[in-house]
Structures are given as structure tokens and as C-alpha cells.
Amino acid sequence: MFDLHRLRLLRELKHRGTLAAVAAALSYSPSSVSQQLSQLESEVGVALLEPVGRRVRLTPQAEILVAHTEAVLERLERAEADIATSLSDLTGTLRLATFQTAALALVPSALSLLRDLHPGLRIHVTQLEPEHALPALQARDFDLVIAEEYPGNPNPRPAELEQEDLLQDPLRLALPGPAGDADGPTAALRSLADHPWVMEPEGTAARHWAMTLCRNAGFEPDVRFETTDLLLHLRLVERGHAAALLPDLVWSGAPPTVPLRQLPRGQRARRIFTAVRRGRSRHPAIRGCREALRRATAEVGGPTGP
Structure with a gap:
């Protein structure tokens, strides 16, 4: 029978990319990780890693092993959830990652609800953009992630993660002065073609969506911030x-x-959702946190604009 600890190291390598990253995440030395994976190769009887330049990548046989490891870990997640459900008091630590606006608008209220309902549960919150938080969730750095998805920019949906919708958050054009007389959402965007813009950095889903929106309106935004x-x-x-x-x-x-002005149809809201690793959604801490976030969402009404 294959050693589960070594199988988890192989899985970590798939998600983190390098032996050094695996070692840093698990507080091992890179040589120790390499030694454990060499022993796993001996157990399996086939090569699991192959060199690519100064790095290594998984062989097809290693990918097969990782897929089975994911299934085993999912079953263990379910076992942990069943044990927690059998207990009368909810304790332990739940590691939550969230992006800025959800952290400000939803998380404090949810924390208050959880403190009242489950005083023995410790919540550790990290502010992290979804582009980094979702891979970190797969790598087991977090238990629950609040993430966002912009119109026309669907996120990858790894089979290892389960998603649950939280809300549709309206998106609007914010004007740096009095509202003009532009006739319609596209004209309102186009009226700001010569004005400076502030956007999220290159490479983010929000930036890609914003640039596409402006280009579809017929101009290249002057992004100064x-x-x-x-x-x-x-x-x-x-x-x-x-x-x-x-x-x-x-x-x-x-x-x-x-x-504020409305945006063109089909571009008026971002999807906000929570994500967990498959098999963990039944854990009472996850269920409790998701319920607290739903209640916090119900308490927040968005601003109204034309």
C-alpha cells in the first residue's frame, strides 16, 4: 500500500509547482521533500518526476496517483465533517480568505454572528485576491474562500472545489463629477474616453473585464492609477x-x-460566491460560516443609482 504522507507531498508538488514551494509550505527542507518523493517512486515502481530545465514536472503516472490521492483526501474531508457534526460544541479553527470589498462589507457582520452562535470556533481571516486564494484553497492553505467572477470572465472550476453562490453585486460607472446628459450606458462610458481612469492591476480578472467593457464602447481608457x-x-x-x-x-x-450610471446590459453585476474543497461542505464550521455570510449579505443593501 502506498504511503499517504508521500502521496500528499506529490499532490502538493502538483499544486505548488516546485519542491522549494512544497518545503516552505510544510516547513520541510527541499532535500527532505525530494527524498520522500524518491521513496514514493520506489514504492510505485515507476518514475513520478521528470526534469524540465531546473524544475521538475509530474509524469503521467504521477498524475494518476494525484487523482486517486484527491479522492482519498475528499473522503477524509467527509470523515472529518462527520466527526465534527457528531460533537455538541463547534470548536477548532476555520481559515477564511476573502477579497477587500467582501472583507469590509460582509465579514465583520458574519464574524459577530459566529461569535454569538459558536464562541468556541476560531476564525482566521486573510485578505487575498481570488486569483491567489482559490489555488491556495486547493493547496489546503484555507478552508473557505470568498471569491468573485466578473461578467463574461468565468473562472476555472476545478473538480476538486465546490462553489456556492452568495450574491450578485451590481457594478456601476462612477463619475468624477456631475452626471452628464449621455444617452444610455454605452454613451456614458464613451463620454469619459478622454478622462483618466483608475483600475485594478494588469493580470486581474477585474482589469480584463474593465478593459473589455471600455473597448466595446469604442475607446482605449487612459489608465493612470x-x-x-x-x-x-x-x-x-x-x-x-x-x-x-x-x-x-x-x-x-x-x-x-x-x-453613478448603469453599465450596458449583461455587464451590470459580478457574481460573488464561496468555495470549499470537495467533501468539506458538510463540515459544521463551513455550514455555519456560509450561513453567517448569507445573513450578513441580507443585511447589506447596495446603493441605488440611475
């Missing part, structure tokens, strides 16, 4: 320095502080 901090986006709009595309959650239910 780049940051993942949407509160800075808002501040720049408030001071008249930039136009922006802002989600309603940025106001956390308070009245908007800048003029």
Missing part, C-alpha cells in the same frame, strides 16, 4: 481625479458618495 484597493478607487473618483467601475459593496449599504 492601478491598485486593488477599491477604497482608493472611490477616493480618486470623489476628488475628481479618475473615473472608475465600482461594485455596490464598496459602500457597505451606505448612500453612494459619487454620481
Whole structure:
């Protein structure tokens, strides 16, 4: 029978990419990880790694082993959930990763609810963009992730993860001055073709969506400010320095502080969802946190705009 610990190291290598990353994540030395994987190769009787330049990659036989390891770990996740469900008190630590606007608008209220309902449960929260949080969830760095998906930019849906919708968060054009007389959403965008813009950095899903939106309106935006901090986006709009595309959650239910305009149809909301590893959704800590987030969502009403 193959050693589960070594199989998990092989799985970690698939998700983290390098022996050094596996070693750093698990507090091992790279030589120790390499030795354990060599022993696994001896157990299996076939090569599991092959050199590619200065790195290594998994062989087809290693990929088969990782797929079976995922199934074993999913079953163990279910076992852990069943044990936790059998207990009267909910304890332990739940590791939550979330992006900024959800962290500000939803997480504090959810934490208050969880503190009242499950005082023995410890919640560890990390602010991390979905592009990094979802792979880290697969790598077992987190137990639950709050993530976002922009219109026309669907996220990959790995078989190892289970997703559950939380809300549709409206997206609007935020004007750096009084609302003009543009006739319709596309014209409103086009009216800002010569104005500076603030957007999220290159490589993010939000930036790709925003650039596509502007290009479909017929112009290339003059992006002078780049940051993942949407509160800075808002501040720049408030001071008249930039136009922006802002989600309603940025106001956390308070009245908007800048003029807003609707976006073209099909581009008016981002999907916000929670994700867990397959087999873990039945864990009472996951169920409790998801329920608290749903209740926090119900408490937040987005701003209204034209």
C-alpha cells in the first residue's frame, strides 16, 4: 500500500509547482521533500518526476496517483465533517480568505454572528485576491474562500472545489463629477474616453473585464492609477481625479458618495460566491460560516443609482 504522507507531498508538488514551494509550505527542507518523493517512486515502481530545465514536472503516472490521492483526501474531508457534526460544541479553527470589498462589507457582520452562535470556533481571516486564494484553497492553505467572477470572465472550476453562490453585486460607472446628459450606458462610458481612469492591476480578472467593457464602447481608457484597493478607487473618483467601475459593496449599504450610471446590459453585476474543497461542505464550521455570510449579505443593501 502506498504511503499517504508521500502521496500528499506529490499532490502538493502538483499544486505548488516546485519542491522549494512544497518545503516552505510544510516547513520541510527541499532535500527532505525530494527524498520522500524518491521513496514514493520506489514504492510505485515507476518514475513520478521528470526534469524540465531546473524544475521538475509530474509524469503521467504521477498524475494518476494525484487523482486517486484527491479522492482519498475528499473522503477524509467527509470523515472529518462527520466527526465534527457528531460533537455538541463547534470548536477548532476555520481559515477564511476573502477579497477587500467582501472583507469590509460582509465579514465583520458574519464574524459577530459566529461569535454569538459558536464562541468556541476560531476564525482566521486573510485578505487575498481570488486569483491567489482559490489555488491556495486547493493547496489546503484555507478552508473557505470568498471569491468573485466578473461578467463574461468565468473562472476555472476545478473538480476538486465546490462553489456556492452568495450574491450578485451590481457594478456601476462612477463619475468624477456631475452626471452628464449621455444617452444610455454605452454613451456614458464613451463620454469619459478622454478622462483618466483608475483600475485594478494588469493580470486581474477585474482589469480584463474593465478593459473589455471600455473597448466595446469604442475607446482605449487612459489608465493612470492601478491598485486593488477599491477604497482608493472611490477616493480618486470623489476628488475628481479618475473615473472608475465600482461594485455596490464598496459602500457597505451606505448612500453612494459619487454620481453613478448603469453599465450596458449583461455587464451590470459580478457574481460573488464561496468555495470549499470537495467533501468539506458538510463540515459544521463551513455550514455555519456560509450561513453567517448569507445573513450578513441580507443585511447589506447596495446603493441605488440611475
